Every structure is written in C-alpha cells, then in structure tokens.
Amino acid sequence: MFEQQPFTQISESVTERDGTAYALVNSDKPGESQLLVRGTTEGFEGDTLADGSLIGPHSAHNAAVLRQRLPWLQPAVLGLQTSAGFGDRLGIATPGHVLATRGTGVAPIYAQQSVRENSRTGRTPQEVVDDAMWGAFEAGWHEPWGADADHLKTLEDIPPFVDAGYTFYTIDPGEYVDDAVETDDEETLQRKVARLPWADLQTTLAETIERYQRSVELDDRTLTFNQHELYKALAKYGGAVAHTARMARRLQELQGQRPFEMEMSVDETGTTTALLEHFYIAAELKRLQVPFVSLAPRFAGRFEKGVGYIGDLNELTQNINGHASIMRHFDNSYKLSLHTGSDKFEVYPIAVPATNGLVHLKTAGTSYLEALRLIASIDRPLFREIWDFTRSRYETDRRTYHVSARLEETLPAEQLTDEQLPELLNQFAPRQVLHVTFGSVLDTYGSDLQRILHANLPAYYTYIQRHFDKHLEAFKRQK
Known part of the structure; x- marks a missing residue:
C-alpha cells in the first residue's frame, strides 16, 4: 500500500478496512503529517490525487469521518481494568504514551484534560480528543482507549465534553466538601447536618442515622459509626455526594444511550478522607445509583504536582490497605484512583497489590515536563x-x-x-x-x-x- 511517491508514510499508521487503506504521510513541514486515504474517499476533505486517492489535513472534520471508518479510534469505556490517564498539554504526546502503554495490559486514557487545563492551554475538549486520536492513529494503536473530562465542577462544564464524545467523567465536588468539620464542636456539626440538601440526597437524617450508626465488618477490620463520626462524615461529604448525584443525572440526560463511566474525586481538598468517610461516600453513591467506576479519596500524606510522595510510606500503606478493604466490601465494583499520580514511584508498588490491580493512575503535567527536559x-x-x-x-x-x-x-x-x-x-x-x-x-x-x-x-x-x-x-x- 501507498507505494507511490513523493509521500513518506508513517508505517505504524498504515491500516486497511473494508477495501479502503488509510495512513499518515509526512508533509513538507518538519514533524507534521497529513491523512492519505486510498479507496473510498467520500466524506473526507482534502485534495484528490491523480490516482483517485485523497490527501487531507488533521482537521476536526476528517477526524470525525475517520472515527466512523475505524471504530477503534473512538474513545471507549474501560471498566474495571487497571488503567492510567495521560494528560497531554501540548497535543503531541500520544505516540509516546502508546509506546509506553503497548504490551503492559494497562488500559489507557489518552485524552485527558480538565476545564482548568483547557482554559490555560487554549484548547477545546474536541481538540483534546482529536489530538489524542491522531496520535493513536499515528502509533497504530487499535485497542480501546478512553477520554477523561477531568475535574468537572459544575453542570455547565459537562456539555462540551459530551459533544466531543468523552467516555469518562471525573466529577470534582471539592467546593462542597467541608474540611472545617475536623475542628467543629457538636452543636456546629448538628447545625451543618440539618442544612444538608436532603431532597437531593433522597433521604432524611433519621433514615441516615438508622442506616449508618452501626459497625461494619470489613475483611481485615471493623468500622464503627458513632454519632460524632457519622455527623462528621455527613457534614464533610454530604453536600459533595448530593452534587455528584446532580452531575450524574445531568450526564445521563446528555449521554442518552451512549455508554460512559464516572469517577468521584475528593483528592484536592484540605483534609484526609477517613475510612468511615470513604465508606459513607461509596454507600451513598450506590444508594443513589450513581454509576461510578472509580473513587479518588484524599490519601494520607501529600500528593503534590510533579514530585514524589511526601509523607510516611508505612502510614500510606496502612491507609491504602484500609481504602482497598472498603472497595472489597462493595464487591470490588469500583477502582481506587491515584490523582496527582505522576512521579509517585514509591506509591505504585503499594497501591497495585493492595487493590489487586483495581486502580487508576492519573497523570497530568509530567509529559509537558519531559518536553521541557x-x-x-x-x-x-x-x-x-x-x-x-x-x-x-x-x-x-x-x-x-x-x-x-x-x-x-x-x-x-x-x-x-x-x-x-x-x-x-x-x-x-x-x-x-x-x-x-x-x-x-x-x-x-x-x-x-x-x-x-x-x-x-x-x-x-x-x-x-x-x-x-x-x-x-x-x-x-x-x-
């Protein structure tokens, strides 16, 4: 295929489906390529060559047509597979991500960007997906890959990502997390609990007390909700659970029959997520039928941007084991998510065995740092x-x-x-x-x-x- 010159094809991209061949070919500009289609070229935009083939740009239009022709270039849901997200702030890193992913068995999310990152890089959700798709095509990736709309905070954040075909939605209800409960007295806690959006939680305080004020047997420990600990969990995370449920309902409305998966992230908050609080969050999301596939708690110690873990690794080991035991209590129906996960090389050998691979690694800026290197x-x-x-x-x-x-x-x-x-x-x-x-x-x-x-x-x-x-x-x- 594509023997004719002057085009120099990128060999990994060459593929054929239903009698039509596709490839990327190098252009006159260093590091830039164009799409070459030989066979049925209808629908693509570009220039028709003498032999009837077509050469066209990396446009949004051509990306959309190519995704319809080659279904593996459409973002997919990844489920409970061990997975990793690769942020790409420059839009050109995906072939490098593919090189690292291939052969590992790790399910990749190649398109991952938050609203904050998009605003700072000047890119749209559609551009992020398209850039990742072109990179996956260039590198010859034919396996499922995901697209993560990262750190969505408001209902208004959602539509552009749905329109762009994202399959993974990270809900960040951090603004509804009340870290002050760690030092609140009982009267203050009771006042905060009374003000929770009980209608959105679809329950009452009396029902919640009956549901949770008890001991929970896990595989390696017992959790006990006394009234103080329950009120802390409610006051701290009740509003966040309610907001996540609102976001989930909006997503379900917009996605329709298209499959998607969700993550709830409370890692960018001021205090550690206690095991009782994790249990409360997971149990409430399930009661409210929120379709979450992963949960990102705030772990012990500090997960800071671009550097290794800061804290006591023995404490972190116990902490992750505790969170994993809660995950097992819920029949391993979701994964633990390591946010700000890049460069935490000390953490990975702890998290993987603790979760038996039910883990998602989320990285953001480390590919940008490699560009600077x-x-x-x-x-x-x-x-x-x-x-x-x-x-x-x-x-x-x-x-x-x-x-x-x-x-x-x-x-x-x-x-x-x-x-x-x-x-x-x-x-x-x-x-x-x-x-x-x-x-x-x-x-x-x-x-x-x-x-x-x-x-x-x-x-x-x-x-x-x-x-x-x-x-x-x-x-x-x-x-």
Whole structure:
C-alpha cells in the first residue's frame, strides 16, 4: 500500500478496512503529517490525487469521518481494568504514551484534560480528543482507549465534553466538601447536618442515622459509626455526594444511550478522607445509583504536582490497605484512583497489590515536563529564558495547586551552567515551579516549544516512553 511517491508514510499508521487503506504521510513541514486515504474517499476533505486517492489535513472534520471508518479510534469505556490517564498539554504526546502503554495490559486514557487545563492551554475538549486520536492513529494503536473530562465542577462544564464524545467523567465536588468539620464542636456539626440538601440526597437524617450508626465488618477490620463520626462524615461529604448525584443525572440526560463511566474525586481538598468517610461516600453513591467506576479519596500524606510522595510510606500503606478493604466490601465494583499520580514511584508498588490491580493512575503535567527536559538539552538559550520566566510567574500560578516548593530554593538561569539545566527537571522545587506555570509558558512561548518539538518528535517520544516505562512497571498485567 501507498507505494507511490513523493509521500513518506508513517508505517505504524498504515491500516486497511473494508477495501479502503488509510495512513499518515509526512508533509513538507518538519514533524507534521497529513491523512492519505486510498479507496473510498467520500466524506473526507482534502485534495484528490491523480490516482483517485485523497490527501487531507488533521482537521476536526476528517477526524470525525475517520472515527466512523475505524471504530477503534473512538474513545471507549474501560471498566474495571487497571488503567492510567495521560494528560497531554501540548497535543503531541500520544505516540509516546502508546509506546509506553503497548504490551503492559494497562488500559489507557489518552485524552485527558480538565476545564482548568483547557482554559490555560487554549484548547477545546474536541481538540483534546482529536489530538489524542491522531496520535493513536499515528502509533497504530487499535485497542480501546478512553477520554477523561477531568475535574468537572459544575453542570455547565459537562456539555462540551459530551459533544466531543468523552467516555469518562471525573466529577470534582471539592467546593462542597467541608474540611472545617475536623475542628467543629457538636452543636456546629448538628447545625451543618440539618442544612444538608436532603431532597437531593433522597433521604432524611433519621433514615441516615438508622442506616449508618452501626459497625461494619470489613475483611481485615471493623468500622464503627458513632454519632460524632457519622455527623462528621455527613457534614464533610454530604453536600459533595448530593452534587455528584446532580452531575450524574445531568450526564445521563446528555449521554442518552451512549455508554460512559464516572469517577468521584475528593483528592484536592484540605483534609484526609477517613475510612468511615470513604465508606459513607461509596454507600451513598450506590444508594443513589450513581454509576461510578472509580473513587479518588484524599490519601494520607501529600500528593503534590510533579514530585514524589511526601509523607510516611508505612502510614500510606496502612491507609491504602484500609481504602482497598472498603472497595472489597462493595464487591470490588469500583477502582481506587491515584490523582496527582505522576512521579509517585514509591506509591505504585503499594497501591497495585493492595487493590489487586483495581486502580487508576492519573497523570497530568509530567509529559509537558519531559518536553521541557528535551528543550533544556537541545535549545539551552530558550530554556534559560523559560526558566527565568517561570520563576517570575510561580507565586501567581501556584495559587490553584497544592505545592510546597519555595522560590528561594531555586537559582536564576545566570547562576546555572549549561550542564545543570536538564538537572532542574530532577529537583523538587524547580520541577514544581516548571509544572504549575505551564499555562503562562504556553501563552508566551507556545509557538517556540511546538516548533522545536515538532522538529524533534522521535526524541520527544523517546523521552516520554522512558519516563512512563518507569510509571507503568508496577501496573503491568502479570502473565
């Protein structure tokens, strides 16, 4: 197929279905490609060649037609498989993600972006899905992959992701989580519980007390809801459960008969999710028939952006084992989700055996950091400029993230040698500074980054694969 020149085909992309052949071919611009269709070309936009084949752009229109022709390029639901989400803030990282995923048995979510990330990168939900699809096509990925509408907070957030064909919806009801209950007195707790949206919870306080004020036998421990602990769980998470149920109902209305799955995420809150609180959340979501496939609690210790786990690993081991025992109590009907999961290499060997693989790993900005690592190696003047710029933006951009890096722990570019520049990506404080300033960097240097990365895509894919090979090692399906 595609023997005719002058096109240079990307071999992994070549595929045939129902008598029509498809491939990506390199264009005149470095790192850019076009779609070549030979056979039935109806519906595609582009230029018709002398032999009747068609060559066209990476347009939204062509992406939609290609998804109809090649069903494996449509996002799918992944269920309870061990899974991982790969955020891609530049829209070009998916072939590297495929290289790392292939052969591991880990079900991938290649399109993953939050409303916050879309606003900072200037991309739409449809563009995120299309970019991931083109990357999966380029790399020859024919297995199921998902699309995660990450950290949805309001009913108004949902429609653009539904329209773009997302299959996984992460509901973030963090604004309805009341962390102050940890220090509230009994009178305050009772007042907060009385004000809960009981109509949305489809129950009453009296029914809830009867349902939960008891002991629960798990496989390795006993949980006991006395009135104080129950009221804390209600006051802290009752509003979040109600909001998640509202979001689920809206999703069901919009999705219609199309399958989808949901995650509830309370990781970006101020206090740890107690085991009793996890039990309450899961039991209420099931009672309300919310179709959740995973739950992201706030674990013990700190999961900060772009760096390893901060805390006592023995405590975390006990904590994850406890959360996993609750998951087993509910017949292993959902997964535990590790949010802000990138670069937590100490955590993966704990989480995988504790959950018996019922786990979802969510990463966001680590592929962007690998792009900066490459830039630091091949265009040092640009990286120096970016580094000083990120230092100037850090105090502003960090406000919406849980990070603890301090600027005084970093040095300006003029005090660093060329050899020290790539090493910044291995250091705690510089790594966080670079991580949370991505939106400002892309606003200012986005075209420069894209130009250099497109000219060095094989190297970028290698960087990504090497980095995610380390992430996915503990998650590989044992044969």
